[in-house]
Amino acid sequence: LESKEQQALSRFLAKLLLRSPLNEEQQRAILSLEGRLVRYSAHRDIVSPGERVQESCLVVEGLIGRFDQMASGQRQITAFHVAGDMSDLHSVVVPTAAWSITALSNATVMMISHAQLQQLIDRHEAIALAFWRETTVDGSRLAKWTGNLGRKGALSRLAHLFCEMGISMEMAGLGTRLRYELPATQEQIADAVGLTSVHTNRVLQELRGEDLLTFRSGRVEILYWDRLVALAEFDPNYLVLRRPDESVNARLD
Amino acid sequence: LESKEQQALSRFLAKLLLRSPLNEEQQRAILSLEGRLVRYSAHRDIVSPGERVQESCLVVEGLIGRFDQMASGQRQITAFHVAGDMSDLHSVVVPTAAWSITALSNATVMMISHAQLQQLIDRHEAIALAFWRETTVDGSRLAKWTGNLGRKGALSRLAHLFCEMGISMEMAGLGTRLRYELPATQEQIADAVGLTSVHTNRVLQELRGEDLLTFRSGRVEILYWDRLVALAEFDPNYLVLRRPDESVNARLD
DNA sequence: CGAGGGGTTGATCTCCTTCAACGGAGGTGG
DNA sequence: CCACCTCCGTTGAAGGAGATCAACCCCTCG
Numbered sequence: 001l002e003s004k005e006q007q008a009l010s011r012f013l014a015k016l017l018l019r020s021p022l023n024e025e026q027q028r029a030i031l032s033l034e035g036r037l038v039r040y041s042a043h044r045d046i047v048s049p050g051e052r053v054q055e056s057c058l059v060v061e062g063l064i065g066r067f068d069q070m071a072s073g074q075r076q077i078t079a080f081h082v083a084g085d086m087s088d089l090h091s092v093v094v095p096t097a098a099w100s101i102t103a104l105s106n107a108t109v110m111m112i113s114h115a116q117l118q119q120l121i122d123r124h125e126a127i128a129l130a131f132w133r134e135t136t137v138d139g140s141r142l143a144k145w146t147g148n149l150g151r152k153g154a155l156s157r158l159a160h161l162f163c164e165m166g167i168s169m170e171m172a173g174l175g176t177r178l179r180y181e182l183p184a185t186q187e188q189i190a191d192a193v194g195l196t197s198v199h200t201n202r203v204l205q206e207l208r209g210e211d212l213l214t215f216r217s218g219r220v221e222i223l224y225w226d227r228l229v230a231l232a233e234f235d236p237n238y239l240v241l242r243r244p245d246e247s248v249n250a251r252l253d
Numbered sequence: 254l255e256s257k258e259q260q261a262l263s264r265f266l267a268k269l270l271l272r273s274p275l276n277e278e279q280q281r282a283i284l285s286l287e288g289r290l291v292r293y294s295a296h297r298d299i300v301s302p303g304e305r306v307q308e309s310c311l312v313v314e315g316l317i318g319r320f321d322q323m324a325s326g327q328r329q330i331t332a333f334h335v336a337g338d339m340s341d342l343h344s345v346v347v348p349t350a351a352w353s354i355t356a357l358s359n360a361t362v363m364m365i366s367h368a369q370l371q372q373l374i375d376r377h378e379a380i381a382l383a384f385w386r387e388t389t390v391d392g393s394r395l396a397k398w399t400g401n402l403g404r405k406g407a408l409s410r411l412a413h414l415f416c417e418m419g420i421s422m423e424m425a426g427l428g429t430r431l432r433y434e435l436p437a438t439q440e441q442i443a444d445a446v447g448l449t450s451v452h453t454n455r456v457l458q459e460l461r462g463e464d465l466l467t468f469r470s471g472r473v474e475i476l477y478w479d480r481l482v483a484l485a486e487f488d489p490n491y492l493v494l495r496r497p498d499e500s501v502n503a504r505l506d
Numbered sequence: 507c508g509a510g511g512g513g514t515t516g517a518t519c520t521c522c523t524t525c526a527a528c529g530g531a532g533g534t535g536g
Numbered sequence: 537c538c539a540c541c542t543c544c545g546t547t548g549a550a551g552g553a554g555a556t557c558a559a560c561c562c563c564t565c566g
Contacts, residue, residue: 194403
Protein backbone atom coordinates (compact mmCIF):
# COMPACT_ATOMS: atom_id res chain seq x y z
CA LEU A 1 0.00 0.00 0.00
CA GLU A 2 1.33 3.38 -1.04
CA SER A 3 1.68 6.05 1.59
CA LYS A 4 -0.31 9.25 1.27
CA GLU A 5 2.91 11.17 0.73
CA GLN A 6 3.94 8.90 -2.12
CA GLN A 7 0.54 9.16 -3.69
CA ALA A 8 0.61 12.95 -3.57
CA LEU A 9 4.11 13.08 -4.99
CA SER A 10 3.24 10.82 -7.87
CA ARG A 11 0.19 12.92 -8.63
CA PHE A 12 2.45 15.94 -8.63
CA LEU A 13 4.96 14.23 -10.89
CA ALA A 14 2.24 13.14 -13.28
CA LYS A 15 1.08 16.72 -13.52
CA LEU A 16 4.58 17.92 -14.32
CA LEU A 17 5.01 15.22 -16.96
CA LEU A 18 1.87 16.43 -18.69
CA ARG A 19 3.74 19.52 -19.77
CA SER A 20 7.43 18.85 -19.26
CA PRO A 21 9.71 15.94 -20.10
CA LEU A 22 11.75 14.59 -17.18
CA ASN A 23 14.16 11.67 -17.33
CA GLU A 24 14.21 8.70 -14.94
CA GLU A 25 16.63 10.28 -12.53
CA GLN A 26 14.69 13.51 -12.40
CA GLN A 27 11.47 11.65 -11.81
CA ARG A 28 13.02 9.71 -8.96
CA ALA A 29 14.29 12.94 -7.48
CA ILE A 30 10.76 14.35 -7.41
CA LEU A 31 9.34 11.20 -5.89
CA SER A 32 11.89 11.16 -3.10
CA LEU A 33 10.92 14.57 -1.77
CA GLU A 34 10.11 14.50 1.91
CA GLY A 35 7.65 16.49 3.91
CA ARG A 36 5.38 16.52 6.87
CA LEU A 37 1.65 15.98 6.60
CA VAL A 38 -0.61 18.61 8.10
CA ARG A 39 -4.39 18.50 8.33
CA TYR A 40 -6.53 21.58 8.18
CA SER A 41 -10.22 21.79 8.74
CA ALA A 42 -12.39 23.82 6.40
CA HIS A 43 -11.87 27.60 6.52
CA ARG A 44 -8.52 27.42 8.26
CA ASP A 45 -5.74 29.56 6.85
CA ILE A 46 -2.61 27.74 5.75
CA VAL A 47 -0.59 30.80 4.73
CA SER A 48 -1.37 34.42 5.60
CA PRO A 49 -0.57 37.51 3.55
CA GLY A 50 2.83 39.02 4.24
CA GLU A 51 4.13 35.78 5.68
CA ARG A 52 7.55 34.63 4.58
CA VAL A 53 7.31 30.96 3.78
CA GLN A 54 10.13 28.40 3.92
CA GLU A 55 8.18 25.54 2.47
CA SER A 56 5.71 24.90 -0.30
CA CYS A 57 2.54 23.00 0.22
CA LEU A 58 1.46 20.06 -1.85
CA VAL A 59 -2.19 19.11 -1.60
CA VAL A 60 -2.74 15.51 -0.52
CA GLU A 61 -6.48 15.59 -0.03
CA GLY A 62 -9.27 18.12 -0.12
CA LEU A 63 -9.62 21.48 -1.76
CA ILE A 64 -7.58 24.55 -0.96
CA GLY A 65 -7.67 28.03 -2.41
CA ARG A 66 -5.59 31.14 -2.87
CA PHE A 67 -7.31 34.35 -1.80
CA ASP A 68 -6.94 38.01 -2.28
CA GLN A 69 -8.51 39.88 0.59
CA MET A 70 -10.01 43.38 0.50
CA ALA A 71 -10.08 45.84 3.38
CA SER A 72 -13.85 45.44 3.57
CA GLY A 73 -13.38 41.75 4.28
CA GLN A 74 -14.53 40.72 0.85
CA ARG A 75 -12.48 37.94 -0.65
CA GLN A 76 -11.56 36.84 -4.13
CA ILE A 77 -10.37 33.33 -4.81
CA THR A 78 -7.58 33.43 -7.36
CA ALA A 79 -6.91 29.70 -7.56
CA PHE A 80 -8.28 26.33 -6.56
CA HIS A 81 -5.87 23.51 -5.77
CA VAL A 82 -6.64 19.83 -5.58
CA ALA A 83 -4.67 16.67 -4.79
CA GLY A 84 -1.34 16.76 -6.58
CA ASP A 85 -1.18 20.53 -6.92
CA MET A 86 1.71 22.39 -5.39
CA SER A 87 -0.15 25.49 -4.41
CA ASP A 88 2.79 27.82 -3.91
CA LEU A 89 5.57 26.55 -6.07
CA HIS A 90 6.29 30.16 -6.95
CA SER A 91 7.20 30.85 -3.33
CA VAL A 92 10.53 29.18 -4.10
CA VAL A 93 11.54 32.27 -6.07
CA VAL A 94 9.28 34.79 -4.31
CA PRO A 95 9.01 33.66 -0.69
CA THR A 96 6.97 36.53 0.66
CA ALA A 97 3.31 35.76 0.12
CA ALA A 98 1.05 38.57 -1.04
CA TRP A 99 -2.02 36.41 -0.67
CA SER A 100 -3.48 33.88 1.70
CA ILE A 101 -3.91 30.17 1.22
CA THR A 102 -6.91 28.62 2.90
CA ALA A 103 -8.39 25.17 3.25
CA LEU A 104 -11.79 25.30 1.56
CA SER A 105 -12.83 21.85 2.67
CA ASN A 106 -11.13 19.66 5.24
CA ALA A 107 -7.75 19.05 3.71
CA THR A 108 -4.42 17.37 4.14
CA VAL A 109 -1.31 18.98 2.76
CA MET A 110 2.32 17.95 2.64
CA MET A 111 4.77 20.69 3.51
CA ILE A 112 7.96 20.45 1.48
CA SER A 113 10.92 22.62 2.40
CA HIS A 114 12.23 25.13 -0.09
CA ALA A 115 15.69 23.78 0.65
CA GLN A 116 14.78 20.48 -0.98
CA LEU A 117 13.10 22.14 -3.95
CA GLN A 118 16.09 24.41 -4.42
CA GLN A 119 18.34 21.39 -4.46
CA LEU A 120 16.26 19.79 -7.19
CA ILE A 121 16.44 22.98 -9.22
CA ASP A 122 20.20 23.23 -8.80
CA ARG A 123 20.84 19.68 -9.85
CA HIS A 124 18.35 19.31 -12.67
CA GLU A 125 17.80 22.09 -15.12
CA ALA A 126 14.83 20.22 -16.55
CA ILE A 127 13.12 20.38 -13.18
CA ALA A 128 13.75 24.11 -12.92
CA LEU A 129 12.13 24.53 -16.32
CA ALA A 130 9.25 22.26 -15.39
CA PHE A 131 8.61 24.33 -12.27
CA TRP A 132 8.84 27.55 -14.22
CA ARG A 133 6.44 26.18 -16.80
CA GLU A 134 4.00 25.14 -14.12
CA THR A 135 3.89 28.61 -12.60
CA THR A 136 3.52 30.06 -16.08
CA VAL A 137 0.38 28.01 -16.62
CA ASP A 138 -0.83 29.34 -13.30
CA GLY A 139 -0.33 32.80 -14.75
CA SER A 140 -2.29 31.82 -17.87
CA ARG A 141 -5.21 30.79 -15.74
CA LEU A 142 -5.09 34.10 -13.93
CA ALA A 143 -4.97 36.01 -17.20
CA LYS A 144 -8.01 34.09 -18.37
CA TRP A 145 -9.82 34.94 -15.16
CA THR A 146 -8.93 38.56 -15.54
CA GLY A 147 -10.77 38.38 -18.84
CA ASN A 148 -13.68 36.44 -17.43
CA LEU A 149 -14.19 38.83 -14.54
CA GLY A 150 -13.70 41.93 -16.62
CA ARG A 151 -15.79 41.06 -19.61
CA LYS A 152 -18.23 38.24 -18.99
CA GLY A 153 -21.55 37.96 -17.22
CA ALA A 154 -22.38 35.78 -14.26
CA LEU A 155 -23.66 32.85 -16.29
CA SER A 156 -20.59 32.62 -18.51
CA ARG A 157 -18.25 32.99 -15.58
CA LEU A 158 -19.77 30.13 -13.69
CA ALA A 159 -19.88 28.01 -16.81
CA HIS A 160 -16.22 28.78 -17.41
CA LEU A 161 -15.27 27.82 -13.89
CA PHE A 162 -16.95 24.45 -14.20
CA CYS A 163 -15.34 23.82 -17.59
CA GLU A 164 -11.90 24.71 -16.31
CA MET A 165 -12.24 22.62 -13.19
CA GLY A 166 -13.61 19.75 -15.25
CA ILE A 167 -10.60 19.65 -17.51
CA SER A 168 -8.24 20.11 -14.57
CA MET A 169 -9.84 17.28 -12.67
CA GLU A 170 -9.78 14.98 -15.65
CA MET A 171 -6.11 15.74 -16.27
CA ALA A 172 -5.36 15.12 -12.62
CA GLY A 173 -7.14 11.76 -12.71
CA LEU A 174 -9.67 12.92 -10.15
CA GLY A 175 -12.83 12.33 -12.13
CA THR A 176 -14.03 13.18 -15.59
CA ARG A 177 -14.79 16.55 -17.06
CA LEU A 178 -18.46 15.66 -16.67
CA ARG A 179 -18.45 14.39 -13.10
CA TYR A 180 -16.11 15.46 -10.37
CA GLU A 181 -15.94 16.42 -6.71
CA LEU A 182 -15.57 20.10 -5.93
CA PRO A 183 -16.01 20.29 -2.17
CA ALA A 184 -16.73 24.00 -2.05
CA THR A 185 -19.67 25.98 -0.72
CA GLN A 186 -21.69 28.28 -2.94
CA GLU A 187 -20.14 31.17 -1.08
CA GLN A 188 -16.66 29.98 -2.04
CA ILE A 189 -17.74 29.56 -5.63
CA ALA A 190 -19.07 33.09 -5.44
CA ASP A 191 -15.69 34.31 -4.21
CA ALA A 192 -14.07 32.69 -7.22
CA VAL A 193 -16.36 34.20 -9.84
CA GLY A 194 -16.63 37.64 -8.24
CA LEU A 195 -20.33 37.50 -7.37
CA THR A 196 -22.36 37.46 -4.17
CA SER A 197 -23.43 34.09 -2.85
CA VAL A 198 -27.04 35.12 -3.35
CA HIS A 199 -26.62 35.75 -7.03
CA THR A 200 -24.40 32.71 -7.44
CA ASN A 201 -27.21 30.67 -6.01
CA ARG A 202 -29.68 32.05 -8.53
CA VAL A 203 -27.35 31.51 -11.45
CA LEU A 204 -26.64 27.94 -10.35
CA GLN A 205 -30.38 27.38 -10.41
CA GLU A 206 -30.49 28.81 -13.88
CA LEU A 207 -27.74 26.45 -15.01
CA ARG A 208 -29.68 23.59 -13.55
CA GLY A 209 -32.90 24.85 -15.08
CA GLU A 210 -31.26 24.87 -18.49
CA ASP A 211 -30.23 21.28 -17.81
CA LEU A 212 -26.59 22.26 -18.24
CA LEU A 213 -25.20 21.07 -14.95
CA THR A 214 -25.88 20.43 -11.31
CA PHE A 215 -23.72 21.42 -8.39
CA ARG A 216 -24.90 19.87 -5.17
CA SER A 217 -23.09 18.96 -1.97
CA GLY A 218 -19.68 19.41 -3.50
CA ARG A 219 -20.34 17.39 -6.61
CA VAL A 220 -20.44 18.72 -10.16
CA GLU A 221 -22.34 16.89 -12.89
CA ILE A 222 -22.30 18.38 -16.31
CA LEU A 223 -25.04 17.27 -18.67
CA TYR A 224 -24.15 19.00 -21.93
CA TRP A 225 -20.46 19.68 -22.22
CA ASP A 226 -20.63 21.34 -25.61
CA ARG A 227 -23.38 23.73 -24.67
CA LEU A 228 -21.54 24.61 -21.48
CA VAL A 229 -18.33 25.23 -23.39
CA ALA A 230 -20.18 27.47 -25.82
CA LEU A 231 -21.82 29.43 -23.03
CA ALA A 232 -18.49 29.87 -21.27
CA GLU A 233 -16.52 30.58 -24.42
CA PHE A 234 -14.14 28.03 -23.00
CA ASP A 235 -11.03 27.24 -25.00
CA PRO A 236 -8.69 24.94 -23.07
CA ASN A 237 -5.58 26.09 -24.90
CA TYR A 238 -4.51 28.34 -22.08
CA LEU A 239 -4.13 25.31 -19.82
CA VAL A 240 -1.27 23.96 -21.95
CA LEU A 241 -2.25 20.35 -21.95
CA ARG A 242 0.52 18.99 -24.06
CA ARG A 243 4.24 19.31 -24.18
CA PRO A 244 5.70 22.01 -26.38
CA ASP A 245 7.95 19.53 -28.15
CA GLU A 246 10.20 21.83 -30.07
CA SER A 247 10.75 24.09 -27.10
CA VAL A 248 13.67 24.55 -24.78
CA ASN A 249 13.15 21.14 -23.27
CA ALA A 250 13.67 19.13 -26.39
CA ARG A 251 17.36 19.01 -25.67
CA LEU A 252 17.08 18.12 -22.04
CA ASP A 253 15.62 14.70 -21.58
CA LEU B 254 25.77 57.37 -28.06
CA GLU B 255 24.05 54.20 -26.99
CA SER B 256 21.98 52.32 -29.55
CA LYS B 257 18.29 51.81 -28.95
CA GLU B 258 18.89 48.09 -28.59
CA GLN B 259 21.52 48.64 -25.91
CA GLN B 260 19.27 51.03 -24.09
CA ALA B 261 16.40 48.58 -24.06
CA LEU B 262 18.64 45.75 -22.90
CA SER B 263 20.06 47.76 -20.04
CA ARG B 264 16.56 48.74 -18.99
CA PHE B 265 15.66 45.06 -19.06
CA LEU B 266 18.74 44.15 -17.05
CA ALA B 267 18.04 46.87 -14.49
CA LYS B 268 14.58 45.47 -14.05
CA LEU B 269 15.93 41.97 -13.47
CA LEU B 270 18.47 43.27 -10.97
CA LEU B 271 15.69 44.84 -8.94
CA ARG B 272 14.58 41.40 -7.90
CA SER B 273 17.40 39.00 -8.73
CA PRO B 274 21.15 39.08 -8.18
CA LEU B 275 23.25 38.48 -11.30
CA ASN B 276 27.03 38.50 -11.44
CA GLU B 277 29.16 40.43 -13.94
CA GLU B 278 29.30 37.63 -16.47
CA GLN B 279 25.58 37.06 -16.33
CA GLN B 280 24.94 40.76 -16.73
CA ARG B 281 27.20 40.92 -19.78
CA ALA B 282 25.38 37.93 -21.20
CA ILE B 283 22.05 39.73 -20.94
CA LEU B 284 23.47 42.89 -22.47
CA SER B 285 24.90 41.04 -25.44
CA LEU B 286 21.57 39.66 -26.58
CA GLU B 287 20.82 40.46 -30.17
CA GLY B 288 17.60 41.17 -31.91
CA ARG B 289 15.90 43.00 -34.70
CA LEU B 290 13.97 46.21 -34.16
CA VAL B 291 10.41 46.30 -35.40
CA ARG B 292 8.08 49.29 -35.34
CA TYR B 293 4.36 48.97 -34.91
CA SER B 294 1.82 51.70 -35.18
CA ALA B 295 -0.92 51.99 -32.62
CA HIS B 296 -3.54 49.18 -32.65
CA ARG B 297 -1.39 46.78 -34.63
CA ASP B 298 -1.17 43.23 -33.36
CA ILE B 299 2.30 41.94 -32.58
CA VAL B 300 1.30 38.40 -31.60
CA SER B 301 -2.04 36.73 -32.27
CA PRO B 302 -3.76 34.07 -30.18
CA GLY B 303 -2.79 30.52 -31.06
CA GLU B 304 0.40 31.64 -32.71
CA ARG B 305 3.52 29.69 -31.90
CA VAL B 306 6.26 32.19 -31.24
CA GLN B 307 9.99 31.66 -31.68
CA GLU B 308 11.07 34.94 -30.17
CA SER B 309 10.21 37.16 -27.26
CA CYS B 310 9.61 40.83 -27.63
CA LEU B 311 11.36 43.46 -25.56
CA VAL B 312 9.75 46.87 -25.59
CA VAL B 313 12.08 49.64 -26.75
CA GLU B 314 9.63 52.48 -26.97
CA GLY B 315 5.92 53.01 -26.56
CA LEU B 316 3.23 51.06 -24.78
CA ILE B 317 2.11 47.57 -25.63
CA GLY B 318 -0.51 45.36 -24.05
CA ARG B 319 -1.54 41.77 -23.63
CA PHE B 320 -5.18 41.10 -24.44
CA ASP B 321 -7.73 38.45 -23.87
CA GLN B 322 -10.40 38.58 -26.54
CA MET B 323 -14.03 37.51 -26.22
CA ALA B 324 -16.18 36.11 -28.98
CA SER B 325 -18.28 39.27 -28.93
CA GLY B 326 -15.20 41.28 -29.79
CA GLN B 327 -14.88 42.70 -26.30
CA ARG B 328 -11.35 42.83 -25.06
CA GLN B 329 -9.64 42.69 -21.71
CA ILE B 330 -6.12 43.99 -21.26
CA THR B 331 -4.23 41.69 -18.93
CA ALA B 332 -0.92 43.54 -18.91
CA PHE B 333 0.72 46.78 -19.93
CA HIS B 334 4.34 46.75 -21.01
CA VAL B 335 6.69 49.70 -21.26
CA ALA B 336 10.31 50.23 -22.31
CA GLY B 337 12.48 47.54 -20.77
CA ASP B 338 9.70 45.01 -20.31
CA MET B 339 9.99 41.65 -21.99
CA SER B 340 6.37 41.12 -22.73
CA ASP B 341 6.39 37.40 -23.35
CA LEU B 342 9.29 36.01 -21.44
CA HIS B 343 7.05 33.10 -20.49
CA SER B 344 6.82 32.10 -24.13
CA VAL B 345 10.27 30.57 -23.69
CA VAL B 346 8.68 27.75 -21.68
CA VAL B 347 5.19 27.97 -23.19
CA PRO B 348 5.60 29.01 -26.81
CA THR B 349 1.98 28.80 -27.90
CA ALA B 350 0.33 32.09 -27.10
CA ALA B 351 -3.19 32.00 -25.68
CA TRP B 352 -3.50 35.77 -25.92
CA SER B 353 -2.68 38.57 -28.26
CA ILE B 354 -0.05 41.25 -27.88
CA THR B 355 -0.89 44.60 -29.39
CA ALA B 356 0.80 47.95 -29.75
CA LEU B 357 -1.33 50.41 -27.78
CA SER B 358 0.58 53.45 -28.95
CA ASN B 359 3.14 53.65 -31.71
CA ALA B 360 5.85 51.37 -30.46
CA THR B 361 9.24 49.88 -31.21
CA VAL B 362 10.07 46.41 -30.01
CA MET B 363 13.18 44.29 -30.21
CA MET B 364 12.56 40.69 -31.16
CA ILE B 365 14.92 38.31 -29.38
CA SER B 366 15.05 34.68 -30.42
CA HIS B 367 14.13 31.97 -27.95
CA ALA B 368 17.31 30.22 -29.01
CA GLN B 369 19.39 32.96 -27.43
CA LEU B 370 17.30 33.08 -24.30
CA GLN B 371 17.47 29.31 -23.96
CA GLN B 372 21.23 29.50 -24.21
CA LEU B 373 21.34 32.03 -21.38
CA ILE B 374 19.16 29.79 -19.26
CA ASP B 375 21.33 26.75 -19.97
CA ARG B 376 24.54 28.49 -19.10
CA HIS B 377 23.47 30.52 -16.11
CA GLU B 378 21.16 29.11 -13.51
CA ALA B 379 20.85 32.53 -11.94
CA ILE B 380 19.37 33.85 -15.16
CA ALA B 381 16.89 31.02 -15.32
CA LEU B 382 15.79 31.86 -11.79
CA ALA B 383 15.65 35.57 -12.59
CA PHE B 384 13.40 34.85 -15.58
CA TRP B 385 11.23 32.55 -13.54
CA ARG B 386 10.96 35.18 -10.82
CA GLU B 387 10.00 37.81 -13.35
CA THR B 388 7.15 35.75 -14.75
CA THR B 389 6.07 34.99 -11.19
CA VAL B 390 5.70 38.69 -10.49
CA ASP B 391 3.65 38.90 -13.64
CA GLY B 392 1.41 36.25 -12.12
CA SER B 393 1.16 38.26 -8.90
CA ARG B 394 -0.05 41.25 -10.85
CA LEU B 395 -2.66 39.11 -12.54
CA ALA B 396 -3.81 37.70 -9.21
CA LYS B 397 -4.17 41.21 -7.88
CA TRP B 398 -6.21 42.19 -10.92
CA THR B 399 -8.41 39.17 -10.48
CA GLY B 400 -9.19 40.59 -7.06
CA ASN B 401 -9.65 44.12 -8.33
CA LEU B 402 -12.02 43.08 -11.08
CA GLY B 403 -13.94 40.66 -8.93
CA ARG B 404 -14.36 42.71 -5.82
CA LYS B 405 -13.77 46.42 -6.35
CA GLY B 406 -15.80 49.21 -7.86
CA ALA B 407 -14.87 51.33 -10.84
CA LEU B 408 -13.29 54.13 -8.83
CA SER B 409 -11.00 51.83 -6.86
CA ARG B 410 -10.02 49.89 -9.94
CA LEU B 411 -8.93 52.97 -11.83
CA ALA B 412 -7.13 54.29 -8.78
CA HIS B 413 -5.35 50.96 -8.44
CA LEU B 414 -4.29 50.95 -12.04
CA PHE B 415 -2.73 54.39 -11.73
CA CYS B 416 -0.96 53.44 -8.51
CA GLU B 417 0.41 50.25 -10.00
CA MET B 418 1.58 51.97 -13.15
CA GLY B 419 3.08 54.79 -11.10
CA ILE B 420 5.23 52.43 -9.07
CA SER B 421 6.15 50.43 -12.16
CA MET B 422 7.17 53.55 -14.04
CA GLU B 423 9.21 54.86 -11.17
CA MET B 424 10.99 51.52 -10.79
CA ALA B 425 11.67 51.48 -14.52
CA GLY B 426 13.14 54.97 -14.42
CA LEU B 427 10.43 56.26 -16.73
CA GLY B 428 9.07 59.03 -14.55
CA THR B 429 7.89 59.29 -10.96
CA ARG B 430 4.92 57.65 -9.34
CA LEU B 431 3.27 61.07 -9.47
CA ARG B 432 3.98 61.99 -13.09
CA TYR B 433 4.42 59.59 -15.94
CA GLU B 434 3.49 58.99 -19.54
CA LEU B 435 0.86 56.36 -20.24
CA PRO B 436 0.14 56.71 -23.95
CA ALA B 437 -3.20 54.91 -23.89
CA THR B 438 -6.67 55.96 -24.92
CA GLN B 439 -9.55 55.98 -22.47
CA GLU B 440 -10.93 53.01 -24.32
CA GLN B 441 -7.73 51.06 -23.68
CA ILE B 442 -7.82 52.04 -20.02
CA ALA B 443 -11.40 50.82 -19.98
CA ASP B 444 -10.28 47.49 -21.43
CA ALA B 445 -7.78 47.18 -18.60
CA VAL B 446 -10.20 47.86 -15.76
CA GLY B 447 -13.14 45.95 -17.21
CA LEU B 448 -15.43 48.91 -17.84
CA THR B 449 -16.92 50.61 -20.87
CA SER B 450 -15.13 53.63 -22.22
CA VAL B 451 -18.17 55.74 -21.40
CA HIS B 452 -18.12 54.86 -17.76
CA THR B 453 -14.33 55.08 -17.61
CA ASN B 454 -14.66 58.61 -18.89
CA ARG B 455 -17.08 59.52 -16.14
CA VAL B 456 -14.96 57.97 -13.42
CA LEU B 457 -11.86 59.76 -14.71
CA GLN B 458 -13.78 62.98 -14.38
CA GLU B 459 -14.70 62.03 -10.86
CA LEU B 460 -11.05 61.39 -10.03
CA ARG B 461 -10.19 64.77 -11.46
CA GLY B 462 -13.09 66.39 -9.63
CA GLU B 463 -11.79 64.99 -6.36
CA ASP B 464 -8.41 66.49 -7.24
CA LEU B 465 -6.84 63.05 -7.06
CA LEU B 466 -5.30 62.86 -10.50
CA THR B 467 -5.52 63.92 -14.10
CA PHE B 468 -5.15 61.71 -17.12
CA ARG B 469 -4.93 63.72 -20.31
CA SER B 470 -3.33 63.04 -23.67
CA GLY B 471 -1.42 60.06 -22.40
CA ARG B 472 -0.03 61.74 -19.30
CA VAL B 473 -0.84 60.86 -15.71
CA GLU B 474 -0.43 63.40 -12.91
CA ILE B 475 -1.29 62.30 -9.44
CA LEU B 476 -2.01 65.04 -6.93
CA TYR B 477 -2.52 63.14 -3.69
CA TRP B 478 -0.68 59.85 -3.66
CA ASP B 479 -1.81 58.81 -0.20
CA ARG B 480 -5.45 59.44 -0.85
CA LEU B 481 -5.22 57.58 -4.14
CA VAL B 482 -3.51 54.63 -2.44
CA ALA B 483 -6.21 54.55 0.20
CA LEU B 484 -8.97 54.66 -2.39
CA ALA B 485 -7.33 51.88 -4.38
CA GLU B 486 -6.39 49.79 -1.34
CA PHE B 487 -3.04 49.64 -3.05
CA ASP B 488 -0.30 47.68 -1.31
CA PRO B 489 2.80 47.41 -3.51
CA ASN B 490 4.03 44.23 -1.86
CA TYR B 491 2.76 42.06 -4.68
CA LEU B 492 5.15 43.78 -7.06
CA VAL B 493 8.17 42.35 -5.19
CA LEU B 494 10.32 45.42 -5.24
CA ARG B 495 13.29 44.08 -3.37
CA ARG B 496 15.41 41.00 -3.54
CA PRO B 497 14.46 38.07 -1.37
CA ASP B 498 17.95 37.90 0.11
CA GLU B 499 17.84 34.60 1.92
CA SER B 500 16.20 32.83 -0.98
CA VAL B 501 17.51 30.36 -3.47
CA ASN B 502 19.62 33.00 -5.16
CA ALA B 503 21.75 33.87 -2.19
CA ARG B 504 24.14 31.13 -3.16
CA LEU B 505 24.44 32.08 -6.76
CA ASP B 506 26.14 35.40 -7.12
C1' DC C 507 -12.82 70.46 -46.79
C1' DG C 508 -14.19 66.12 -45.26
C1' DA C 509 -13.28 61.95 -42.58
C1' DG C 510 -12.22 59.58 -38.65
C1' DG C 511 -10.55 58.73 -34.08
C1' DG C 512 -10.98 60.01 -29.43
C1' DG C 513 -13.47 62.29 -25.82
C1' DT C 514 -17.90 64.00 -23.54
C1' DT C 515 -22.73 64.09 -22.28
C1' DG C 516 -27.63 62.56 -21.36
C1' DA C 517 -31.40 59.15 -20.93
C1' DT C 518 -32.69 54.67 -20.18
C1' DC C 519 -32.18 49.94 -18.98
C1' DT C 520 -30.46 45.74 -16.59
C1' DC C 521 -27.66 42.88 -14.11
C1' DC C 522 -26.22 42.28 -9.90
C1' DT C 523 -26.13 43.79 -5.01
C1' DT C 524 -28.08 44.51 -0.67
C1' DC C 525 -30.97 43.47 3.06
C1' DA C 526 -33.77 40.44 5.38
C1' DA C 527 -36.01 36.37 6.35
C1' DC C 528 -36.67 31.44 6.30
C1' DG C 529 -35.62 26.32 5.63
C1' DG C 530 -33.09 22.25 6.00
C1' DA C 531 -29.31 19.19 7.37
C1' DG C 532 -25.84 17.82 10.45
C1' DG C 533 -23.63 17.97 14.74
C1' DT C 534 -23.61 18.44 19.79
C1' DG C 535 -25.02 18.42 24.40
C1' DG C 536 -28.58 17.57 27.64
C1' DC D 537 -33.60 10.61 21.79
C1' DC D 538 -34.82 15.06 21.50
C1' DA D 539 -33.55 20.14 21.59
C1' DC D 540 -30.76 23.33 19.99
C1' DC D 541 -27.40 25.61 17.24
C1' DT D 542 -24.89 26.67 13.44
C1' DC D 543 -23.68 26.48 8.68
C1' DC D 544 -25.40 26.43 4.18
C1' DG D 545 -28.75 27.11 0.81
C1' DT D 546 -32.94 29.51 -0.86
C1' DT D 547 -36.30 33.20 -1.73
C1' DG D 548 -38.28 38.00 -2.17
C1' DA D 549 -38.15 42.99 -2.67
C1' DA D 550 -35.71 47.10 -3.43
C1' DG D 551 -31.80 49.74 -4.76
C1' DG D 552 -27.66 50.91 -7.30
C1' DA D 553 -23.49 50.66 -10.20
C1' DG D 554 -22.44 50.33 -14.56
C1' DA D 555 -24.04 49.14 -19.48
C1' DT D 556 -26.19 50.62 -23.54
C1' DC D 557 -27.61 53.70 -27.08
C1' DA D 558 -27.22 57.86 -29.29
C1' DA D 559 -25.79 62.23 -29.94
C1' DC D 560 -22.29 65.82 -30.39
C1' DC D 561 -17.66 67.94 -29.97
C1' DC D 562 -12.90 68.61 -30.90
C1' DC D 563 -8.65 67.76 -33.05
C1' DT D 564 -5.70 65.86 -36.47
C1' DC D 565 -4.64 64.37 -40.76
C1' DG D 566 -5.15 63.48 -45.62
